[in-house]
Amino acid sequence: MTLNPQLNTDGSLRHLLTIDGLPRAILTHILDTAESFIAVSEQEVKKVPLLRGKAIFNLFFEPSTRTRTTFEIAAKRLSADVINLNISASSQSKGETLLDTVDNLAAMQADMFVVRHAQSGAAHMIARHVAPHIHVVNAGDGRHAHPTQGLLDMFTIRKYKGEFHNLRVAIVGDVLHSRVARSQIHALTTLGVPEVRVIAPQTLLPTAVEQMGVHVYHDMRQGLRDVDVVIMLRLQNERMRGARLPSAQEYFKYYGLTQDKLALARPDAIVMHPGPMNRGVEIDSAVADGKQSVILPQVTYGIAVRMAVMSILAGN
């Protein structure tokens, strides 16, 4: 029906809204570019002038610390001007519509919007609406996508594992509500990981999830056997209040990552988590802080990956 709305007619990236539908070459290009920015972060003067004079608006309709901060740092290291807006607290409560807010900010000569919103598809809608010179980066929309998180996870995996084509990756936890999981699955399958597993009780898996190219496991011990990468998902506290799960204790017993369960994975397996972690709910502290954990490097790499995304978009 419609062409991929995140690509220019020449196939280059105009917006980053989702990993779904992006060609492998674009993902690899982002990862390679991020690699070159790692060095920048290690210099004494952590700045390059690539986005000097550009105005980047962080539009956060949903609270976030980590993602917003890393986007802000990334933009500043590229020498852009960064404006942070926590909209939940201002315009929306005055009844202004989302597109009115966007129009007003565009009128302030914005070059790029980094958007987080509680509704799936919000970033797509903004991208459809803005003038051709404005780029939109989805920083998380509802349950749909969190493409920069997916990319930084791929960057981390590549750092530790080198290749994708010989890996087994398990994603554990609340896939149903997780935009991170959806982006990870698309990224992993696009980059050629031959076996992606999801491990969760049926109440936390969306319908027909196998059609995304994953194998479903309900038994965590079976699912972790011989995997190279274990990705834990955050379990929102509110999931405990509904009928999806009986208790945090039971969840931890059957789906929490402990040393004992991790031992079933390959000995050199890495453990990842997009944060923020619920220690003792989805992951045991000993694992989170253990030698197989790469959770903190993920955060560091997040800056380089976001620098890569913003500089590539601005150049297209």
Next chain:
Amino acid sequence: MKIQISNGRVIDPKNGVDQYADVFIAAGKIAAIGTMPKDFHANRVIDASDCIVCPGLVDLAARLREPGFEYRATLESEMDAACAGGVTSLACPPDTDPPLDEPGLVEMLKFRAKNLNQARVYPIGALTQKLGGERLTEMAELRDAGCVGFSQADAAISDTQVLVRALEYAATFGFTVWLRPQDAYLAKGGVAHDGFVATRLGLPAIPYSAETIAVATILLLARETGARVHLCRLSSAQAIEMVRVAKADGLKVSCDVSINHLHLTEMDIGYFDPNYHLIPPLRALRDRDAIRAGLATGTIDALCSNHTPVDDDAKQMPFGEAEAGATGLELLLPLTLKWAAEQRVKLSDAIARITQYPAEILGLDAGHFAIGHVADLCIFNPETRWQVVPAALRSQGKNTPYLGYEMQGAVKYTLVEGQVVFDAAKS
């Protein structure tokens, strides 16, 4: 006023007419078909060459947005849209603000509509007060005020005991109860069909069981209470199969589907296009196929527009927050023709689904033209192509999933009681 409609192909499904003939109208009624009556001197001759002359369309669900939502649409704009779509009789659901739960509101609506001298408006009264699903409305009073049936619109009744009482009470008076089957709990929070598209897009989903469990409940209770039930806007293959079995068992039940579900599926949502946010949600390909087949075989009695004008502010939102619904009065006819052509349904049988059968569900003597019957009719050119763009629609709601589509079939004239209420050449 005497009118002669000349050279058209006259299709009247109920009376088995499909022939080239002139239609003669006098004093608002059909005076003759074929041979000119003696002493007939036409004041106006309408040339219907290349056109089909059929009974005015009867639409089972058109929201006129009055009272309460006049900023979305007004009676004037939507009645205009009805006439432009060839619709001469329409039923409006009770989900106005306030809902149609008091005789005074119904009388006012009927009165306002009548004064416009356009299509005939048949209000469906609220089944429960404020559509709250708790206390019954004064159904007999509402009938006296002009209601032709009772419904919850899209508000489900979660308390099954209330549903039983409502059906029993309606059965007492012989009223038809119109229900859109949806389990209130299973559908809670959902905005799209529970399938792969919702999974991929991360949209909260509505499972099949939200519809089929409600259909099962309603069919069992219809049998138990003897109430006459009309099921609105079915969306799933399994629900249609349940209705087929119930009808084969002799249960008096009827059902309809919307023009949107006849042609579209979940895949059409594409990249979160809010124009595809509909109630019930667009479902899978096999469901659409079952709908198309069921309408052809007659398991599904009628096709309706489910006309729901929504203003831009409410529609230009992220998919889940955008108000559901699509404008449809002006698309009912061409989308019926499209289905008939694709499904190889005889034109006359297709037209019956938007004239004769919906009239029977409403209990109206309409949707046909016998000699001496009121002259409500629609004259359309089945070949004319036009594109769905906002400017082509008279409805105040420009929200439709068919924006940009090319339609085949355009209304040239609409007559209500022998008066021309729409003339394409003059608009």
